[in-house]
Amino acid sequence: MDDLLIRGGRLIDGTGTPERDADVSVSGERIVAIEPGSPRAARRVIDARGHIVAPGFIDIHTHSDFTLPLNPRAESKIRQGVTLEVVGNCGFSVAPALPGRAPLLREYLASSAPWLPFRETTFADYVAAFPPTAANVILQVGHNTLRLMTAGMDNRALTSAELATMERLLAEALAAGAWGLSSGLFTAPGAYADAAEIHALARVLRRHGAAYSSHIRDEANRVVEAVREAIAVAETTGVHVQIGHLKLSGVDNWGGAAKLLDEIAAARRRGVPVDCDAYPYDTASNPLRNLLPRWVMDGGIAAMLERLGRADVRARLRSDIARDGLTNFGRIPSWDAVRVAVAPNLPDEAGRTFGELARRRGIDPFDAVCDFIVADRGETRILVTSMSDADVHAIAGSPWVTVGSDANALATAGVTSQGKPHPRSYGTHARLLGQFVRDLRLLSLPAAIHKTTGAAAAALGLTDRGVVREGCWADLTVFDADRIADRATYDDPHRYAVGVSTVIVNGDVVVDGGDHTGALPGRLLRRGMKG
Numbered sequence: 001m002d003d004l005l006i007r008g009g010r011l012i013d014g015t016g017t018p019e020r021d022a023d024v025s026v027s028g029e030r031i032v033a034i035e036p037g038s039p040r041a042a043r044r045v046i047d048a049r050g051h052i053v054a055p056g057f058i059d060i061h062t063h064s065d066f067t068l069p070l071n072p073r074a075e076s077k078i079r080q081g082v083t084l085e086v087v088g089n090c091g092f093s094v095a096p097a098l099p100g101r102a103p104l105l106r107e108y109l110a111s112s113a114p115w116l117p118f119r120e121t122t123f124a125d126y127v128a129a130f131p132p133t134a135a136n137v138i139l140q141v142g143h144n145t146l147r148l149m150t151a152g153m154d155n156r157a158l159t160s161a162e163l164a165t166m167e168r169l170l171a172e173a174l175a176a177g178a179w180g181l182s183s184g185l186f187t188a189p190g191a192y193a194d195a196a197e198i199h200a201l202a203r204v205l206r207r208h209g210a211a212y213s214s215h216i217r218d219e220a221n222r223v224v225e226a227v228r229e230a231i232a233v234a235e236t237t238g239v240h241v242q243i244g245h246l247k248l249s250g251v252d253n254w255g256g257a258a259k260l261l262d263e264i265a266a267a268r269r270r271g272v273p274v275d276c277d278a279y280p281y282d283t284a285s286n287p288l289r290n291l292l293p294r295w296v297m298d299g300g301i302a303a304m305l306e307r308l309g310r311a312d313v314r315a316r317l318r319s320d321i322a323r324d325g326l327t328n329f330g331r332i333p334s335w336d337a338v339r340v341a342v343a344p345n346l347p348d349e350a351g352r353t354f355g356e357l358a359r360r361r362g363i364d365p366f367d368a369v370c371d372f373i374v375a376d377r378g379e380t381r382i383l384v385t386s387m388s389d390a391d392v393h394a395i396a397g398s399p400w401v402t403v404g405s406d407a408n409a410l411a412t413a414g415v416t417s418q419g420k421p422h423p424r425s426y427g428t429h430a431r432l433l434g435q436f437v438r439d440l441r442l443l444s445l446p447a448a449i450h451k452t453t454g455a456a457a458a459a460l461g462l463t464d465r466g467v468v469r470e471g472c473w474a475d476l477t478v479f480d481a482d483r484i485a486d487r488a489t490y491d492d493p494h495r496y497a498v499g500v501s502t503v504i505v506n507g508d509v510v511v512d513g514g515d516h517t518g519a520l521p522g523r524l525l526r527r528g529m530k531g
């Protein structure tokens with residue numbers, strides 16, 4: 001007798017083919033049969049009439065390593081049907097934290113992981129201590145973290161001894177279970193790396209059969225060059241490259257989606273192993289300090305806070321921004337486009353824009369920004385509305401672009417329910433299937449499901465997840481295609497998506513009748529692991 005029979009649903013199997021009638025049988029952790037009107041017996045029958053049965057969604061670009069130890073139930077993600085999260089992105093990982101350097105890493109990541117305890121750890125000990133979670137997890141080691149461990153926040157090329165140290169730390173992380181290396185070349189200290197440093201590390205990845213993902217060097221005025229830099233890593237070393245959260249920031253770059261997508265599509269046609277992902281929102285999220293010219297962070301956070309108090313520094317920052325726009329984000333319409341998401345030391349300001357904060361104090365908005373960074377000790381996280389709807393629709397609506405929320409798993413109660421974080425934590429996948437498919441008709445439902453299941457699995461090199469096929473892991477999501485929707489907004493972000501009734505991870509039911517069962521069947525996936 002099987003364990004589960006999902007009966008009466010319309011199956012969309014993740015390969016991109018159209019929906020069909022099929023019952024799905026699960027025994028243990030695997031899918032064992034797919035057939036219409038199945039006669040098989042099962043200990044439990046799940047009635048899926050009127051619903052879609054699909055592979056569990058793959059959130060291919062997330063930062064849930066910052067919250068899963070605090071929220072192992074992965075509430076905001078699993079309730080959208082997400083069964084696999086790829087974490088450790090944008091160059092940021094919480095391991096390794098070498099002896100004496102954990103405080104530096106804590107300070108560095110405070111604007112992204114304000115509530116996470118940090119401690120000294122090797123990558124292997126980090127993997128061993130990772131908690132059981134509701135969804136499956138793929139870990140990456142971050143280039144910024146490795147550089148912080150090796151050369152701190154120094155703005156310079158690595159010595160050959162330092163590069164050898166980074167190569168060794170990378171190899172150790174890969175041996176311990178990291179899927180690959182992520183980079184965050186948009187910010188210090190990753191931004192101090194040249195192409196040769198990244199290619200040297202990519203050759204380590206190549207030897208381990210591992211992958212590279214990148215928050216590229218610029219997403220605004222130099223985004224095309226930055227995409228080419230990422231493609232060159234794949235073309236030169238043969239390592240698979242995932243370009244994270246593809247976008248065009250800054251009003252001067254709006255309308256460039258087709259050209260940008262074509263750069264990547266052309267490389268794929270040449271056989272270059274490159275993929276990209278995107279989230280379906282026009283607003284990004286970042287530490288506030290990253291909007292400023294990079295030199296303000298030279299030497300670290302304490303040096304930055306001291307500098308920001310000086311009138312001459314502010315004058316130079318102001319003229320740099322007038323000339324170049326914001327770092328990573330380009331020119332924005334006004335400081336009303338930037339709002340506080342999480343301010344650990346000024347929690348009551350969450351949700352306010354810098355335009356509002358400046359008007360309240362009767363000061364210039366840029367002074368309000370600098371004052372805020374100092375008062376919040378550099379830990380502020382913000383939202384920037386910096387993209388055009390047309391570009392977001394073209395990129396996130398493209399059938400071959402995979403889906404990454406770029407966000408943490410949060411919950412409406414407990415420590416992760418604080419502040420006004422980006423609603424993408426709660427809504428990315430539901431918004432794709434609700435607003436993008438049903439309301440805007442940007443793509444078909446099977447095409448959208450393929451983006452976030454089969455195409456994502458292929459990008460990751462997974463052969464037994466991301467599709468509903470006999471013998472594959474039983475990661476499944478059952479939802480109502482007429483009802484699925486995101487509910488989280490910028491003003492009211494802590495709201496779960498609706499429309500997902502059942503979520504199964506490795507054969508265990510985690511969401512049942514729309515509610516979390518408390519089950520934590522997720523696994524840490526390792527390259528080449530079969531069991």
Ligand SMILES: [Zn+2]
Pocket residue numbers: 089090215244245406
């Ligand atoms: Zn990023």
